[in-house]
Amino acid sequence: ETGVTQSPTHLIKTRGQQVTLRCSSQSGHNTVSWYQQALGQGPQFIFQYYREEENGRGNFPPRFSGLQFPNYSSELNVNALELDDSALYLCASSIPGQPDPHFGNGTRLTVT
């Protein structure tokens, strides 16, 4: 059984640019959640996708958007990057009824 994989592992972007982060969920998991973990902080819930539809969103602006594909993989898109968007972005997959999601190793985004 493969775990949650995220790509790329590291990324450097300039303020104002756009970025796409990718996540392959664990085999059989049809729900994907994204979290932002700023340096020295706990992860914060961005949003969740279930069956290709957004299923809940945290306190993040609309320039944070996502997609889920029929194979349950997912993308996180961030437009108009700001310096404060620098963080570790974690993807987590789960199945309905499973309280604990399985996390990937994250993508470290640096905005300069």
Add this chain to the structure above:
Amino acid sequence: AQSVTQLGSHVSVSEGALVLLRCNYSSSVPPYLFWYVQYPNQGLQLLLKYTSAATLVKGINGFEAEFKKSETSFHLTKPSAHMSDAAEYFCAVGWAGGTSYGKLTFGQGTILTVHP
């Protein structure tokens, strides 16, 4: 609304000593509670979870936690620290049921240092 407070951003213990990491939560409904560990440049690994069964939960690597509803606490303990336990630990709360699975609220984290 849910929230999690981890008391102590840094905890330092000697190898072989008791580890105690504190977590208090607030939740308007019966919660699911979790402890995760994060090693440098890695994701989150689940140590243990409380899902309304036994209040004393045993996890991996010798860790355990006790759910105390009256104190709204879910403290993490390990009788004897090992050097490999040095990492950052996160307490998290989630809701049960409906569309809430997988949406967790995390504490700020506690960095555990283990001295030889």
